[in-house]
Amino acid sequence: MFIKLSEIVPQYFNKYNLSDTAKAAQVVDFVNQILKEQFEKEAQALTLKDMVLTIGVSSNAVAQEIQMGKLALLDQLKERFEEERVKDLRFKVQKAESC
Numbered sequence: 001m002f003i004k005l006s007e008i009v010p011q012y013f014n015k016y017n018l019s020d021t022a023k024a025a026q027v028v029d030f031v032n033q034i035l036k037e038q039f040e041k042e043a044q045a046l047t048l049k050d051m052v053l054t055i056g057v058s059s060n061a062v063a064q065e066i067q068m069g070k071l072a073l074l075d076q077l078k079e080r081f082e083e084e085r086v087k088d089l090r091f092k093v094q095k096a097e098s099c
Contacts, residue, residue, distance in 0.1 A: 024048040027077065027085050031055070034076065035066075051087040056094045063091035 013019045024047070031045035031053065042062045046054045057063045066073070070089055077086050 023081075023085060026081070027053065030077065030080055031073070034073065039066075046092065048086065051085065052090055053086045053088070054090045054092055056092050058094065060093060063093065066091070 013022060027048045028045045035043045035045065035055070039062060042058045043066060044056045046056045048054075055063070055066060057066065067089065073089075074086060078084055
């Protein structure tokens with residue numbers, strides 16, 4: 001009389017509308033891996049809401065550099081998740097230690 005966890009989890013996610021939250025967390029984590037390679041502590045993905053990814057940056061110059069690579073980043077996301085989860089990027093300039 002056991003129920004498989006693989007059957008319960010999707011039902012739980014749907015019941016409490018956590019599916020979108022989990023997808024957003026996957027995107028933020030994946031983008032942080034990409035940003036860490038090139039920008040280390042200069043940039044960090046913060047949130048994904050309504051298909052707009054907010055990225056915290058240490059300066060406007062970092063934001064501009066990421067913006068120039070926007071299409072490549074969006075292509076990587078489409079390839080990784082096999083669907084469009086991000087349509088646009090927004091930037092929030094923050095102190096370096098909080099990025």
